[in-house]
Amino acid sequence: MEQAIQFFRLQQIPVLEPGQAEYRQAIATSNLLFRFSRPDCVVQPKNAAQVQTIIREAKAGSIKVTIKCNGHSYAGHSTAFSGISLDLRGMKKAELDMKAMTVTMDAGCQWGDVYEKLIIGNHDGFIINGGRCPTVGVSGFILGAGLGPFTRSFGMGADTLAEATLVTANGSLITVTESDPPTSDKGRLFWALRGAGGGNFGVVVQMKLHVQKLSNRHGMVVAGRYQWFPKSGFTDAVMATMNAFYATPWPDKLTIDTTWICDLRQASNEGGVRFNVSFDGSKGEYDRLITKHITHPELQTQLKRRVLPEKSTRFLYETLVAQWLEEAERAYPSNKTYELYSSFIFTNSSPAALATITTAIRELMKTFRDDFKGEQVNFLVTWIHSGGKASERQPTDTAFFWREAVFHTYVTVEWADKWMERDMRRFLASVKKKLRPLSLNGEASFVNFPDRDFPTKFHERAYFGGNKDELRRVKQMWDPDGFFRWIQGVRRPGDPEEDEVGEDEDRTDKLASEQWGSQWKHYQVEDLEDDFNDLADLGYGEDD
Incomplete structure (x- = not known):
């Protein structure tokens, strides 16, 4: 060394x-x-x-x-x-070309660095299909497919990728593009990068994305945030409201992310739901949609009151930061806690299945509150709204397989004292036991919301579904010696799939x-x- x-x-x-x-x-x-x-x-x-x-x-x-x-x-x-x-x-250069409607970004950029190009140029009415949280790195987001506030309008972030430049395992610098023949070596690598590119085939050093045009002719976005803490917690009426909300066939232009909150650091509430709204339309159109689909009087009123129409550049500069403040703060090294995650993928084709999922979450939150009362712990279930344009492609069109997804749901358990780790691991294991069978194919998980404790025999199927074998063939082609190897990476054909021993709590x-x-x-x-x-x-x- x-x-x-x-x-x-x-x-x-x-x-x-x-x-x-x-x-x-x-x-x-x-x-x-x-x-x-x-x-x-x-x-x-x-x-x-x-x-x-x-x-x-x-x-x-x-x-x-x-x-x-x-x-x-x-x-x-x-x-x-x-x-x-x-x-x-240190590689943070970003260049916006509005004539070509593309943005070229170095791999070290955060989304805030890229959005800044639209903001400084006053390019209202245009969006780069990037992350919700401005502190997220562009490369990991795109290479893991990428879920953004306008995924439902324009597809996954990786669907807007035009080209990528990367350093391969032998040190070569190559560029792959959307125009490469799909069956060529470069075309297959480009396919693999869109959903499974993180750390598997090389070091991506630069990417080019297509810039998207919003449908609102005034260049406006309707956006806001509301935290709903019902006085009596998750009553049957609240559950019925949330079940109806998740079952609603919302238009592609509307994205509403939700987070179920069970934060025992705040003893004054019985839990609640945070709503983050992004709508490519007018305020009047948005209000009519809420009136039509939300029947709960308090929630209907607040979802209308707590949003504003604003220029898209202001949305990128100010509102995204406000909506995802907790997510941004969680990434700061100064805000240190212990955290574990897992994720699941749900559709809304069956109201009964949705009710089973939400009922399980309510029961888990009750258990969490009963078992850990007085502790500095937090349990969150975040439903990232997908579907729409992201579901129009076939599962094999890119490496991102789970095109049926309407909700990418990730679970967070967070605590302050290291001695709580065993209890938190045991609780998260119970969450996974209840929710994993309800995920697509009984296994689906989003690679950008990874679970570090997935067994090695399981993670490729969970993240990449039916694309697993083709990804392995691409791996063999571009990294035949397996230089880029990590705990949840794409393996080569024939690589051993050794499992670690022990349940989640045994990893304490x-x-x-x-x-x-x-x-x-x-x-x-x-x-x-x-x-x-x-x-x-x-x-x-x-x-x-």
Whole structure:
């Protein structure tokens, strides 16, 4: 490793090592489950040529590389525990071409960097089909298919991908495009990148997306947010309202995401639902839709009152941040909690099936509240509204298989004290036991809402469905030696599918213990001082 570090420095590639303040900042994570992650070094390339150099040297030395675009992976897949953390955040150039109706983005951009191009240019009425949360990295979002506020209007984020440039496992720089013949090697790689591209076939360094035009002729978006906390919690009447809401065939122009909240840090409520609205139409049209489909008087009134028509540039600049503030804050290293996630994919073709799902969630929230009363814990169930244009393609048109999806639903359990991990894992295991059979095919999950505890025999089917085998063939074609290998990556044909032993709760403290054990072998005094400072910042070791 030391030889590789010296080589990178000779090539004028920025390298950070343990003991440097910049290193600590570069590896910082908000999820305390990964608090002891310590890669051997962080490498921060400034251009594609430097990425090529890094990959060639790492492969020659059999050094593990973990790709980090912005570090927003729920399951810590962009967090390096050893080897090289390939930190692309220094590559942040974005160029907007309104004549060609495209935007070209370096891999280290966040969506806020890209939306800024529309905002500065006052391009009202145009949208880049990116993420809801402006702090999310563009690469991971698109390569995992991408669910945005206008997915229902324009398809998945990956459906608007025009071309991608990447560094392959042998260090070559190639560009694949939507015009490549589908059966060609490049065409098959382009297909695979749209939904399964994250860390599997190479390091994407640049992408080009098509810019979309809104249907509102004034360039307006109707958007808002409302948090509904019924006085008596999830009564039968509230449940009937939510069941009807999920069963409604909303028009493609309307997206309403919802989050069921069971936050025991707030003892004053019995749970509630957050609504985030994005509508490509007029306020009058939106109000008529709410009147038609929402019969609960209070909810109908508030869903009309808590939205505003605004220029699309203002929506990108201000409203998305306000709607997804908690999501953005969760990504900040300064806001540290322990977090676990899992996800499910639902349709709304059967009202009875929807009622089964929501009933299960209500029961789980009651159990959570009863079992953990007084604890600093949080249980969230977020329903991301999909369908519409995203469902018009066939499952095999791109690597993203689950085209039937109307709701991509992810579950979050969050806690403050490390001693709660076993209880939280056990609770999440009960959530998965109830909801997994109700997910599409009894297995479906969204790769951008990953569950780190999926068995290796299961994750490819869960994320990629019937596209699993073709993805493996593409993997063999572009990464025959399996250099890009990670815990939930696409495997090559014939690769072993070894399972880890143990249920979810048996993994308690496993990550932290392994990270601590591996780093202790090569720790220096200055590293310990840095970590003691980190612990002090979290309140450990302070006098009462």
